Amino acid sequence: MNDEERLAVARDMVEAWNTLDWERVVGLFAPDGVLHSVMQEPLTGREAIRNRLTVLTDGLERLSLQIRAMGVIGGRVFMERLDVFDVRGSHGEVPVVGVLTIRDGLVTEWLEYYDRATLLRGMGLAQDFAA
Template sequence: MPNTDRKVALGLEMVEAWNTQNWRKIADMFTPDGVLHSMMVEPVVGREAIYKRVHALSDGLESIELKIHNIGVVGEVLFVERTDTFTIRGKYGSTPVVGVLEFDGDLIKVWREYYDRAHLLKAMGLTTDFDQSSRH
């Protein structure tokens, strides 16, 4: 399988892990020193820290679906344009996101997420940020 196709397949595998709320698989798809960086908060570094972070998102989460609009590789980087839809504590919400993933072999080295944080928090029905490390 060409490298471009492999990266797209890995991106789709990650989306499926999110859609099935398989938090362990999500973390295991990162290198041991991998980085998950929602651009408006401090990056989460290390596979186990990533696991704790994504697993914490499951608190009150009833469903989540990452709906892909466009996915492709530019250079060595995978870009995923999507809308994340979710139900948390009985409230349905959605937010548009672009994910940018860099790989080391078949593992994610860096995953950057770009979205409107205020929009996400409102969609989640929150009046304060759930992430204490966010920048204001």
């Protein structure tokens, strides 16, 4: 894949999140793809990712992944963004950096870097749902 193709897959993934199309999100991962919020254990495989999305999106009313900068370095897509969301009456905004490895049109690894406490506060949670 060339860099433009990688960026197109990343943009498609962002659009799937923004439209709350969870099956499309899962389908953009390779069958053995990894989603790793680095402060937690990585999720490997589409079923594990689907299960986490079920928990993560419970009560989600709105989500907007707002891209601030995106580019390819060393064959990986780096994405700086602001995630803005409303969930169960709470409003949150979390700065995030994502690093995606994309092969054959699918995400094989997605690393997420953000402050977990900021995410939980924005979700109106007093404790971590994934501990």
